[in-house]
Amino acid sequence: MGIRVRGGKSGGMDEINVTPLIDIVLVLLIIFMVLTPMTVNKMASNLPPLEDIPPPPEPPPDQVMVAVYDDGSVALNLAPMTDDELAKAVRRKLFGKEKRTVFVDAHPNANYGRVVRVMDRLRESGADKIGFAEMKEEGPARLLAGQSLTPVAPAVPPAP
């Protein structure tokens, strides 16, 4: 919008009253600034059911249970690993599955920011639903020194 006022030689503009213009512009400014809302970033988390359902004696073999310990370290189905290994392993486990649910079992004293960070990595790795496991006072189960995981399929298939 451009307003051009040519004073020429004659009398010249004495004064343009710009006050109403400024008023309107500023009010517009207010309106826009108020209407520009803040954004909120969020993710959904699922809580365990309230009813006491006895846990199955053997967890389903394809269950993905990620533990976060109080020192911030993580483990996938009891196997301790780094964040990057976890991301890869979870991606492998979830690949091609229809229900891509991952459970997070964190130690009560684990840092909340760290837990969210791990959940973020899990979502990056393809988890579409993240459930919190029942919180245990002593934290998630941990492999003791010398204890080994129940044998699983070898990572590298033996050469024929």
Place this chain on the structure above:
Amino acid sequence: MSMQVGGKKGGAMADINVTPLVDVVLVLLIIFMVVTPMLSSGVDVKLPAMKTAEEEKDLGQHLVISVRDDGVVFVDRDEVKLDDIAGVVNAERKNRPLLLKGDQRVTYKQVRDVLDKIHADVPATDTILLAAEKEKD
């Protein structure tokens, strides 16, 4: 928007009365000072950063529950005790989804206790939203 006034030779601009302008600007300033802290719902906490968080406009559509870094819990902006939280949430909820803003420095237990209390006594809370800061990658 541009405005050009060609005064040239003609009489100089008579002085503009800037008093209304200053009035309006000051009112604006006050409005912003009052409104800015209220723009984000809930109390001010340092949220954990996430890459995968879904971004949504904040129009007050959530009932915001906050856990501050010292562990104090707030519903909207009111401090509540952990034991009263379910009652307050039930009263304030008005069908809104719940959004939990947990400070990244608190422990998992501090957040989880709040979630469990709400889950136990507030209907339809199997899923609770966790607030995060969007991390740019």
